[in-house]
Amino acid sequence: MSHTLGIRQAQKQKTRQAFLDAALTLLEEQSLSSLGLREVTRAVGVAPTAFYRHFRSTADLGVALVDEALGSLHPMVRTTVSTTGDSEERIARAVELIAGHVATHPAHVRFIARERHGGVQPVREAIRAQLQRFAEEVKAELAKDPEAAGWSDDDLLMLAHLYVDQMLITASLFLEALEAPEEERERVTQLATRQLRLITIGRGHWLD
Amino acid sequence: MSHTLGIRQAQKQKTRQAFLDAALTLLEEQSLSSLGLREVTRAVGVAPTAFYRHFRSTADLGVALVDEALGSLHPMVRTTVSTTGDSEERIARAVELIAGHVATHPAHVRFIARERHGGVQPVREAIRAQLQRFAEEVKAELAKDPEAAGWSDDDLLMLAHLYVDQMLITASLFLEALEAPEEERERVTQLATRQLRLITIGRGHWLD
DNA sequence: AATTCCAGAGAACAGTTGTTAACTGGATGA
DNA sequence: TCATCCAGTTAACAACTGTTCTCTGGAATT
DSSP: OOOOOOHHHHHHHHHHHHHHHHHHHHTTSSOGGGOOHHHHHHHHTSOGGGGGGTOSSHHHHHHHHHHHHHHTTHHHHHHHTOSOSOHHHHHHHHHHHHHHHHHHOHHHHHHHHHHSSSSOHHHHHHHHHHHHHHHHHHHHHHHHSGGGTTOOHHHHHHHHHHHHHHHHHHHHHHHHTSSSOHHHHHHHHHHHHHHHHHHHHHHHTTTO | OOOOOOHHHHHHHHHHHHHHHHHHHHTTSSOGGGOOHHHHHHHHTSOGGGGGGTOSSHHHHHHHHHHHHHHTTHHHHHHHTOSOSOHHHHHHHHHHHHHHHHHHOHHHHHHHHHHSSSSOHHHHHHHHHHHHHHHHHHHHHHHHSGGGTTOOHHHHHHHHHHHHHHHHHHHHHHHHTSSSOHHHHHHHHHHHHHHHHHHHHHHHTTTO
């Protein structure tokens, strides 16, 4: 049984989404700590005070953006490190998946890369928590692989973090190459592929 | 023949340094894109207009901070990846060196981590250029190692970037653990050590 | 000793900011 | 139908912003 939202609730959610969209656009050329409340309401086309009906502060809006940007990413992570195919295929698939996501959600990627170490503590904390969850999901996926036999939990989590960080670095490189000629994106693909390959090799000989 | 600066030049440099120091402190809890010119002059204790005698804008000040934070780091990088000792010793030495640098220059590390993907284009560019130089120096150091025999230039640079990024990630983790109990810093040391170990293993079997 | 130079001060500018309080009018539920 | 609710509006506030122009007093140069 699904519950249809009333006209009121629906309109409120619509406005809220307009805030998130406008903020994300404005944040392409600045950091969250310099994003003004009035700036956002102006972009949305509502009165400044309307902001308070949805968020306590711009920091609060930032946390909501983290959920939007990373929340929908969990299913993709599973696929990225899934155990289908040999390692070379898996690497190629992972890099392509990252490139695709950056191409379709550039503003989200930029926001996460920017605010991960940014000047707003609650937002940093929210990103940290989500990435921790990511690492644990990757770890769970890695544990399924027969290659993980004999690995300690700590070592698996160590490897998972390495993969997650590498994913972010690669995404950020693709982002910088977004407006550049195709040749530049190909260079990033090559680099990321070989770095992942090296990690995979190290993984294969870890227990020697 | 060294040239003693005149009273005038000396005083100017002193004020300029006061600007850099004050900005670095203010930037511990915000991003450069939200740093106000008046805010900095207030912290230094001079009139707002004095700012223009030293910098065109806060972005310009940011670029100067990049040079201060990363320029003095080049000698250390050499030592980090120097070819003395076996690989396990080298890894331990590198991690300790990073931990030490974070402990003595936390604000510098925070600034670089924050503004690398921050909202001010010229500053991002300056950091990117310096990190590129770092990677090339690391590559040159790696090339000296007998283990590098048979490696292509591209692969060496690929590995160098992997090391540089890993250095930054580790530094950032140490930074977050700075105020935490010693136990937390030990955890970071363990994690970074094992990640570097895995990369080293991959490096050893790269040509298989 | 006389002149030039220039880091920093002072005052003023038009715009901007976050936050408050009191309001309106259409959706909601009795 | 009528009272209640609440997303968004309007107006006003003191405080702050970057930038301009003009001035000053001590260092630097001649």
